Amino acid sequence: MSDIPANTTARVHGVGVGPGDPELLTLKAVRVIRAAPVLAWPVVEGEDSLARRIAAPHLHGGHREIAIPLPLRRDGAGVDRAYGRAADEIDGHLRAGRGVAVLCLGDPLFYGSFARLGEKLAARWPVEIVPGVCAPLAAGAATGLGTILGSGSYMVLPGTLADDALEARLRLADAAAIIKVGRHADRIRRLLERLDLADRAVHVRNATLPDQHIRPLAALPPGPVDYFSLILIPGRRDAF
Amino acid sequence: MSDIPANTTARVHGVGVGPGDPELLTLKAVRVIRAAPVLAWPVVEGEDSLARRIAAPHLHGGHREIAIPLPLRRDGAGVDRAYGRAADEIDGHLRAGRGVAVLCLGDPLFYGSFARLGEKLAARWPVEIVPGVCAPLAAGAATGLGTILGSGSYMVLPGTLADDALEARLRLADAAAIIKVGRHADRIRRLLERLDLADRAVHVRNATLPDQHIRPLAALPPGPVDYFSLILIPGRRDAF
Numbered sequence: 001m002s003d004i005p006a007n008t009t010a011r012v013h014g015v016g017v018g019p020g021d022p023e024l025l026t027l028k029a030v031r032v033i034r035a036a037p038v039l040a041w042p043v044v045e046g047e048d049s050l051a052r053r054i055a056a057p058h059l060h061g062g063h064r065e066i067a068i069p070l071p072l073r074r075d076g077a078g079v080d081r082a083y084g085r086a087a088d089e090i091d092g093h094l095r096a097g098r099g100v101a102v103l104c105l106g107d108p109l110f111y112g113s114f115a116r117l118g119e120k121l122a123a124r125w126p127v128e129i130v131p132g133v134c135a136p137l138a139a140g141a142a143t144g145l146g147t148i149l150g151s152g153s154y155m156v157l158p159g160t161l162a163d164d165a166l167e168a169r170l171r172l173a174d175a176a177a178i179i180k181v182g183r184h185a186d187r188i189r190r191l192l193e194r195l196d197l198a199d200r201a202v203h204v205r206n207a208t209l210p211d212q213h214i215r216p217l218a219a220l221p222p223g224p225v226d227y228f229s230l231i232l233i234p235g236r237r238d239a240f
Numbered sequence: 241m242s243d244i245p246a247n248t249t250a251r252v253h254g255v256g257v258g259p260g261d262p263e264l265l266t267l268k269a270v271r272v273i274r275a276a277p278v279l280a281w282p283v284v285e286g287e288d289s290l291a292r293r294i295a296a297p298h299l300h301g302g303h304r305e306i307a308i309p310l311p312l313r314r315d316g317a318g319v320d321r322a323y324g325r326a327a328d329e330i331d332g333h334l335r336a337g338r339g340v341a342v343l344c345l346g347d348p349l350f351y352g353s354f355a356r357l358g359e360k361l362a363a364r365w366p367v368e369i370v371p372g373v374c375a376p377l378a379a380g381a382a383t384g385l386g387t388i389l390g391s392g393s394y395m396v397l398p399g400t401l402a403d404d405a406l407e408a409r410l411r412l413a414d415a416a417a418i419i420k421v422g423r424h425a426d427r428i429r430r431l432l433e434r435l436d437l438a439d440r441a442v443h444v445r446n447a448t449l450p451d452q453h454i455r456p457l458a459a460l461p462p463g464p465v466d467y468f469s470l471i472l473i474p475g476r477r478d479a480f
Contacts, residue, residue: 016381019371023268026373031263076390107377115389122384129381131259131448133266133371137347141256141369144362149355150316151401151420153409156394165412169393172409180391208371 010094012121013101014108016132017054021208024133025054032130033058036101038093040066040086042113051103064098066090070113079113087120094125107132111156111179136177136230139204143214145234148175152235159184159231163191170195175235183224188231189217197233205229250334252361253341254348256372257294261448264373265294272370273298276341278333280306280326282353291343304338306330310353319353327360334365347372351396351419376417376470379444383454385474388415392475399424399471403431410435415475423464428471429457437473445469 013032018024025033033039033055043049049067068086071078090100108114108129118127136156148154152174157166159181166188170176178188181203192198201217205226217231253272258264273279273295283289289307308326311318330340348354348369358367376396388394392414397406399421406428410416418428421443432438441457445466457471 016373016377018266021268023271024266024371026258026264026266027270028261028263030267107373107381109380109388110377110394111388111390113389118384127384129384131264131373131378131381133256133347133373134377137256137350137374138371140349141347141371144358144367144369148349148351148396149353150351151398153398153401154350154396156388158391158393160391161393169412172405172412 010097010099011126011128012090012094012118013099013128013130014114014118015101015103015130016107016134017051017103017105018133019106019135019138019208020050020054020206021138022054022057024138024208025058026130026132028130029132030058032101033103034060035099036063037098038064038066038090038100039103040068040090040100041103042068042070042082044070045072049103051105054105055103064093066100068117080116083113083117083120087117090117090121091124094121104132106134110134111158135207135228136179136232139177139207139230139232140234142204142207142212143202143232143234145202145232148235154235159188163187166191167195170197170233173233176233178231178233180227181225181229181231182227185220185225186222189220192217192231192233200233200236202232202234203229204232250337250339251366251368252330252334252358253339253368253370254354254358255341255343255370256347256374257291257343257345258373259346259375259378259448260290260294260446261378262294262297264378264448265298266370266372268370269372270298272341273343274300275339276303277338278304278306278330278340279343280308280330280340281343282308282310282322284310285312289343291345294345295343304333306340308357320356323353323357323360327357330357330361331364334361344372346374350374351398375447375468376419376472379417379447379470379472380474382444382447382452383442383472383474385442385472388475394475399428403427406431407435410437410473413473416473418471418473420467421465421469421471422467425460425465426462429460432457432471432473440473440476442472442474443469444472
């Protein structure tokens with residue numbers, strides 16, 4: 001650590017940019033993005049970076065940018081390697097006194113991969129998190145059905161969980177969002193039918209984006225769905 | 241409905257104003273608040289309205305305002321009566337063509353009471369929800385410990401649940417936020433100790449506000465805590 005200038009004020013910000021609608025950036029996210037000399041953003045190989053697109057209206061031409069290319073398969077080791085390389089590049093900027101804002105879809109610490117990067121940097125640099133609007137709440141707002149009221153239990157469950165694990169949790173949930181549905185859509189639908197939850201369930205794709213699509217689970221065609229789509233089981237008014 | 245002008249564009253917005261820091265308002269919330277002829281905001285009797293305080297920098301003097309006085313005890317029937325009266329007053333503004341923005345702490349449909357008001361109005365008027373940053377994610381960001389990564393289960397559980405109900409859910413959670421801790425703090429602490437979760441648990445009061453206070457659960461003095469404080473059980477890195 002001795003080669004780090006003692007007077008540096010450089011720091012890392014993990015900035016939640018919200019679920020997709022550029023207007024769902026917070027005022028703090030806009031301020032931090034505008035002020036950061038360097039922006040870093042993850043992008044799945046071969047895809048567009050939604051996080052950068054959300055921030056685009058606030059880019060003033062003076063930013064240096066670091067694209068963090070994540071593997072399409074999103075495997076843990078590949079993601080770790082990508083963040084390892086990004087951490088080295090970010091470290092160089094911080095040593096030169098340039099702060100770095102890392103753009104994170106939704107909230108940086110809510111099912112995002114920022115934690116992998118943050119923990120690499122936090123040993124040497126101050127890391128500050130700007131929380132953001134997460135996708136399940138944005139989807140609940142988009143449906144207007146409500147998320148959860150009063151004294152109920154709210155659960156966020158990855159669709160990658162096995163049926164028995166999902167079932168045990170859903171039986172104890174008053175409301176839930178099943179994320180990472182992807183190729184598990186048909187299996188999850190059969191499970192929700194068996195648990196008598198299918199009638200309440202709604203499938204939401206790209207909440208808050210122009211191509212947002214909301215439909216009852218029963219109207220969802222069979223087969224895989226987008227990785228970023230989710231199934232909501234809204235709270236029941238009479239449950240509280 | 242026949243007495244409602246057919247050409248009205250008046251609508252109700254349920255606006256999430258985030259957890260407390262006025263900078264955690266979204267750009268959309270600011271736009272909607274500025275444009276709304278009428279603002280309504282709940283205030284617990286005898287207290288200051290934090291929701292209005294968050295919005296205050298965006299009040300331009302031209303708003304009409306409706307305070308919705310909620311009973312201190314927050315009992316369901318009392319809250320329903322307060323929202324019933326507010327719905328009547330809001331209905332009058334909408335009939336006159338004046339849109340109404342209802343300011344809601346956090347996210348309007350996430351453990352808030354907006355749903356009670358929204359359902360009274362939704363039969364007659366368009367209701368649109370602006371999602372917000374919720375307190376558990378803001379608290380996770382404030383601690384920097386992380387909320388949840390990868391394929392784990394995340395649960396939000398009211399501290400008002402009985403021990404056996406809390407225990408059954410916590411045993412299936414990879415990360416959790418226990419909200420509405422209040423006078424249940426000692427009981428919850430004993431439960432978390434028994435479940436071997438106390439060492440990971442952190443108590444967070446007034447996340448993102450100037451008097452934010454974060455401490456390990458073990459350092460929390462015995463006795464009741466603020467109603468709006470919460471206990472976080474962050475995800476474990478090695479669990480994913």
